[in-house]
Amino acid sequence: MSDYLSINQEYSTSVAYFSMEYAIHQPLKIYSGGLGFLSGSHMRSAYDMKQNLVGVGMLWKYGYYDQARNEDLTMRVDYTVKYYTFLEDPGITVTVNVFGKDIYVKAFLLKPETFGSAPIYLLSTDLPENDYLSKTITHHLYDPNEETRIAQSIVLGIGGGKVLDALNRHVDIYHINEAHALPVAFHLYDVHKNWEEVKKHLVFTTHTPEKAGNESHNFDLLSRASFFGNVPMQDIHALDCIINGQFEYTLAALRMAKKANGVSELHGEVSRNMWREYNNICPIDHITNSQNVAYWADNSLLQAYHEQNDNWIRVRKKELKKQLFEVIADQTGDMLDPNVLTIVWSRRFAGYKRPDLIMRDYNRFMNLLNNIHQPVQIIWAGKPYPRDQEAIGIFNKILQSTLTSDRSVILVGYELGLSALLKKGADVWLNNPRYTREASGTSGMTASMNATLNLSNLDGWVKEYGKHMENSFIMQHAVPNQNIDEQDNQDAQYLYEILENVVIPTYYNDQQKWAQMIRKSMDDIFPFFNSDRMADEYYKKLYNSGR
CATH class of the missing domain: 3.40.50.2000 (Glycogen Phosphorylase B;)
Structure with missing residues (x-):
């Protein structure tokens, strides 16, 4: 027994x-x-x-x-x-x-x-x-x-x-x-x-x-x-x-x-x-x-979802962003803006997960951050293996870029508590591994449970879940097993295009569509992706x- x-x-x-x-x-x-x-x-x-x-x-x-x-x-x-x-x-x-x-x-x-x-x-x-x-x-x-x-x-x-x-x-x-x-x-x-x-x-x-x-x-x-x-x-x-x-x-x-x-x-x-x-x-x-939904989902968001109260979901998301941003300010000294589209890349740091893909064309990356009318904020967090010098090097490279902008930060201490805060406070959860290299990935599931939209290729679990412009933003991916440098260049282009032409305009110009996608993402996540x-x-x- x-x-x-x-x-x-x-x-x-x-x-x-x-x-x-x-x-x-x-x-x-x-x-x-x-x-x-x-x-x-x-x-x-x-x-x-x-x-x-x-x-x-x-x-x-x-x-x-x-x-x-x-x-x-x-x-x-x-x-x-x-x-x-x-x-x-x-x-x-x-x-x-x-x-x-x-x-x-x-x-x-x-x-x-x-x-x-x-x-x-x-x-x-x-x-x-x-x-x-x-x-x-x-x-x-x-x-x-x-x-x-x-x-x-x-x-x-x-x-x-x-x-x-x-x-x-x-x-x-x-x-x-x-x-x-x-x-x-x-x-x-x-x-x-x-x-x-x-x-x-x-x-x-x-x-x-x-x-x-x-x-x-x-x-x-x-x-x-x-x-x-x-x-x-x-x-x-x-x-x-x-x-x-x-x-x-x-x-x-x-x-x-x-x-x-x-x-x-x-x-x-x-x-x-x-x-x-x-x-x-x-x-x-x-x-x-x-x-596990009971552990990961914010209770107020869950209640608003069950009551079909999209306005309260929007209000609660802003509250959760503010809570996250206070933790960020305490750690980095940067105070982010809850009215700005906030993208989070957060999981174990590993080369094949490509935390720095969004920075591959640095000028284009900075233009995303500094757009006067439709800016974005980007948050990174995650632990590399302690002896993985490649991943630690990527972490430190990203850090250097965050020092030149007040709209990007990288956090330490990515454990359960910080993970939950990030998933509740993000608008978009970014997932861009080299295609077929991510067996499943689960961080995007708990993000969806907290009214955060996934921006991902169709690797791992997302292939069973993602419907572009319905419950998430799905980016194209390069053909796997080609030259890694070419693969990363192509995937970076796909990422910039979907951000510039789809994700950012939808957030700033069509909040009704954004709310519909959040509701659909939660409709699809709870029945099947609950443990x-x-x-x-x-x-x-x-x-x-x-x-």
Whole structure:
């Protein structure tokens, strides 16, 4: 039975959901970006729907990192210890072998009533019983050291499996959200002793076509690390997942799971194409990512939407813009104007997401900002990976441009709280990744829930949602897989054209059309892109598949 509520019998299959990160609420800083935002909304909907599901994750001592500024306002990475007295100690400690050494792993419980989520067991090695090196395994989310990253997967997968055993919790399905927790499959093999039995209990969500998100490591290194637990080496070799000496996590997950899913219709198609040349992989379906309406949507906007009060939506949006602009002024000293069209680009900073695409023709970009009659304001926010020098360089390049204009700003501290403020205060949510590179993306969903219109190409989830000039502004995209420079040049032209000829004139000259589009965007976002639908689909498509 569940730890938290009487179970809805429609969701009685017992599921353990393994994820390296969860974005549950602002005070719990154990996430980096979209993967965490997705798992956080999943846990909230599982709680609301009384599903028999428990989360397993990691208690990161320093979180991801704290994004701050140097004296010259460029981005700085800070690490500070986090304390969470609201976590409960259920008295569960297990041992996991990592690089030939037994390491103690302690579980802490995030109770459902704390933030309104399914129960989540968070694992820590930062214990007095461990030596210093072992303690550091759970210090930093996505630690850049390869051996530490491998150890993190072992702790999450095998340690998480052992914690559930120690709790005497019966689990029908082990769901690994991205392949970080892959070693839980080897823990299951230790119990069942054959791959066919493991397959009955394992499902897998793949989140990205990006190489960095499809992890692989030297097979001999993984063997020395005890990554494969107690599974005999001949049975690991039988999986046939070693390519050029590298053990491929995603391929292994696809061969050990009974079923997998991509995170949008397009990503499901991309994933099937990525892996079509490999035999013995499980079926790859798709379950489109979604976000939790109750958590993300502004209550006053929701009420105005349900009452069909477009005028109050307009009034409330201006109030929300003012609230956001006060936070911006506190951080940057710039006071933006709530009467000016406000565009936000905000998500994890990564090269393929192209945060600086709108600046590609700098003179044209400045003309957008400085137009006397129809100006725009642009806000950026987002965290790069702390060692991603390309993305940090883009952040700092954008910063330099904001210093010459009082209509553009870049913010630090992009976490749940700031994310919500930006989505509520934006007029337009800009999304311009290189086409097919964004598996799903979810930030635009929560923007739509707050009467913000998406300006996007048809990548990821937007392909299932976007209707140009009905619920969003849809820009053309260049043909993928050509020269990246040419692709970016072409896409920048498409972006300028739609801004100059469509988005800006509509905002300033046709507020009735703008209001109609907002209403349609909210009509279309709430039924399908609410994580309650997603949590239901996971049971129907993945957990109960073949049962």
